[in-house]
Amino acid sequence: MAEVSGKKWVLMVTAQTPTNIAVIKYWGKRDEKLILPINDSISVTLDPSHLCTTTTVAVSPDFTHDRMWLNGKEIPLSGGRYQNCLRELRARASEVEDEEKSSSAAGFACLVFSLAKPKNVKEDQSKLSSIARQGSGSACRSLYGGFVKWIMGKEKNGSDSVAVQLADEKHWNDLVIIIAVVSLRQNETSSTSGMLETVETSMLIQHRAKEVVPKRIIQMEEAIKNRGFPSFARLSCADSNQFHAVCLDTSPPIFYMNDTSHRIISCVEKWNRFEGTPQVAYTFDAGPKAVLISHNRKTAALLLQRLLFHFPPNSDTDLNSYW
Numbered sequence: 327m328a329e330v331s332g333k334k335w336v337l338m339v340t341a342q343t344p345t346n347i348a349v350i351k352y353w354g355k356r357d358e359k360l361i362l363p364i365n366d367s368i369s370v371t372l373d374p375s376h377l378c379t380t381t382t383v384a385v386s387p388d389f390t391h392d393r394m395w396l397n398g399k400e401i402p403l404s405g406g407r408y409q410n411c412l413r414e415l416r417a418r419a420s421e422v423e424d425e426e427k428s429s430s431a432a433g434f435a436c437l438v439f440s441l442a443k444p445k446n447v448k449e450d451q452s453k454l455s456s457i458a459r460q461g462s463g464s465a466c467r468s469l470y471g472g473f474v475k476w477i478m479g480k481e482k483n484g485s486d487s488v489a490v491q492l493a494d495e496k497h498w499n500d501l502v503i504i505i506a507v508v509s510l511r512q513n514e515t516s517s518t519s520g521m522l523e524t525v526e527t528s529m530l531i532q533h534r535a536k537e538v539v540p541k542r543i544i545q546m547e548e549a550i551k552n553r554g555f556p557s558f559a560r561l562s563c564a565d566s567n568q569f570h571a572v573c574l575d576t577s578p579p580i581f582y583m584n585d586t587s588h589r590i591i592s593c594v595e596k597w598n599r600f601e602g603t604p605q606v607a608y609t610f611d612a613g614p615k616a617v618l619i620s621h622n623r624k625t626a627a628l629l630l631q632r633l634l635f636h637f638p639p640n641s642d643t644d645l646n647s648y649w
């Protein structure tokens with residue numbers, strides 16, 4: 327880095343972050359600023375070769391200020407969350423810089439290198455997970471593959487509110503996840519404002535966070551450890567349904583699912599009941615799209631067959647775009 331100081335340079339790194347789907351939901355914060363949740367949550371991380379977010383970071387001493395583009399469109403960075411993340415990243419960058427007794431190179435460049443090639447992976451992962459949390463709560467679970475638990479923590483400063491890996495991506499790799507995009511319309515209520523309204527107005531959310539979720543977390547961890555699909559599926563469906571129940575219990579009520587979402591639930595419930603044991607689990611987040619988790623490739627193929635039977639594409643649909 328000493329060689330490049332004083333000369334014009336731009337450093338670029340591209341990173342891919344996987345998407346995670348919560349099977350025990352995070353809904354409600356006890357601290358809005360630090361993004362600290364009112365209950366633990368558990369998610370499954372999707373294979374990044376199928377679905378992920380790609381971000382390129384460029385740093386240069388010639389850049390005068392921070393800028394960001396999302397899907398090709400420049401977006402303002404004035405929001406508190408971006409500022410919090412950037413502040414944390416800069417602090418992290420100067421830590422790395424100090425450690426390495428580096429010369430005058432920009433802190434961000436060190437950060438980029440440290441992200442690309444972490445020295446102490448464990449320490450870096452939990453630090454990065456806490457920075458990600460301050461951008462968006464559920465994002466902190468995406469720092470790990472496989473099954474991840476976001477521990478709510480007790481500390482006021484959020485130091486113990488971290489994501490931990492429960493099992494890696496190889497542990498239960500015959501699960502197949504199908505995402506049914508029910509509507510392309512943007513949600514009317516964002517997760518952030520929705521959960522704030524729920525915490526302020528719902529009584530059911532208190533019961534959920536204090537009584538229901540702690541027990542479910544223990545059962546879900548057990549189901550994941552033993553690869554027990556029936557228990558995993560029952561808990562996932564029940565938790566998704568309770569999350570939407572607390573949304574309905576919010577004043578004014580929040581509707582994330584639509585008629586198609588409800589039809590998908592009925593279809594899966596009927597099939598599972600007919601077979602006598604769950605074949606597929608469903609879970610819905612803050613929108614109508616269905617995330618369907620099947621036990622293996624065979625049940626995934628049967629599920630697709632059922633979905634196409636109940637929701638056939640229009641005759642003019644290009645099948646390549648449909649999938």
Ligand code: DP6
Binds near residue numbers: 350464465518611
């Ligand atoms: C329904 O992480 O988007 O997907 O922390 O305010 O950014 P903020 O909310 P966000 O909420 C996700 C809610 C959820 C459930 C989950 O992923 O656990």
